Amino acid sequence: xxxxxxxxxxxxxxxxxxxxxxxxxxxxxxxxxxxxxxxxxxxxxxxxxxxxxxxxxxxxxxxxxxxxxxxxxxxxxxxxxxxxxxxxxxxxxxxxxxxxxxx
Numbered sequence: 610x611x612x613x614x615x616x617x618x619x620x621x622x623x624x625x626x627x628x629x630x631x632x633x634x635x636x637x638x639x640x641x642x643x644x645x646x647x648x649x650x651x652x653x654x655x656x657x658x659x660x661x662x663x664x665x666x667x668x669x670x671x672x673x674x675x676x677x678x679x680x681x682x683x684x685x686x687x688x689x690x691x692x693x694x695x696x697x698x699x700x701x702x703x704x705x706x707x708x709x710x711x712x
Contacts, residue, residue, distance in 0.1 A: 646685035653692045
């Protein structure tokens with residue numbers, strides 16, 4: 610039974626490593642399968658770049674969608690939603706910034 614657990618951990622590690630490697634590559638968003646939503650993805654990545662937010666998270670979401678064979682419109686929607694959540698969280702942290710030190 611232990612060998613099954615080890616095999617599962619190894620398989621998970623390999624898949625995660627491949628996903629991370631794909632996410633770190635700027636070519637992820639240039640995958641031909643994403644042609645129909647390229648503009649939406651480029652806009653989301655540009656918004657993250659302008660806001661100083663980690664584009665790698667968006668690229669990881671793109672890579673995850675591609676690896677799971679998710680339809681491109683759903684990948685774009687997930688990337689846009691993640692970008693919105695990142696911007697909202699960043700705004701909240703910025704609003705809390707000066708008040709954090711006070712008690």
